Amino acid sequence: GPTRYEAESAVVSAGGTIDANHAGYSGTGFANGANAVGSYVEWQVTGPASALTFGYANGTTAARPVDISVDGTVVAAAVPFPATGAWTTWSTVARSVSLPSGSHTVRVTATTADGPANLDYLDLSPEVRAS
Ligand code: GCU
Structure with missing residues (x-):
């Protein structure tokens, strides 16, 4: 199954916080990034992987797009994280990725x-191998 990297163990850019005030999260909290262009959350992960799945909540009525980068290269631009209806309603956004073995930065x-x-x-799904 997937390997989970909690956001409370990630790096959050200036102005962001690790919070626990909206129930239903995995682990001990979640990353509340600053409300600004360029605000980021960054994980160190270990490949290989074939997909990235982000657990998130968006209690507003507007999607919150992000660029997803791997090792500094954008692999998916302006990926929308749609409204979930409430800050306590958690959903997922997933993207396929070709992440080789070893350590990588996902931002x-x-x-x-x-x-x-x-x-x-952030969940990393293992590489699917032919049998
Ligand atoms: C509210 C909510 C935060 C959220 C913020 C936002 O303040 O409590 O958890 O991060 O809105 O709009 O980003």
Whole structure:
């Protein structure tokens, strides 16, 4: 199954916080990135992986897009994190990725002044191998 990297263990850019005031998150909290363009949350992960799945909540009515980068290269631009209906309603956004073996940096960077959604975790799905 997937390997989970909690957002409370991630790096959050200036102005962001690790919070625990909206129930239903995994682990001990979630990352509340600053409401600003360029606000980011960054995980150190170990490949290989074939997909990235982000747990998140967005209690507003507008999507919160982020660029997803791996080792500094944007692999998915302006990926919308749609409204979930409440800050306590958690959902997921997933993207396929070709992540080789070894250590990698996965960063999500807000592309709007709203900043990122509240981010709960990043799950890495193992590479699917032919049998
Ligand atoms: C509210 C909410 C935060 C959220 C913020 C936002 O303040 O309590 O958890 O991060 O809105 O709009 O980003």
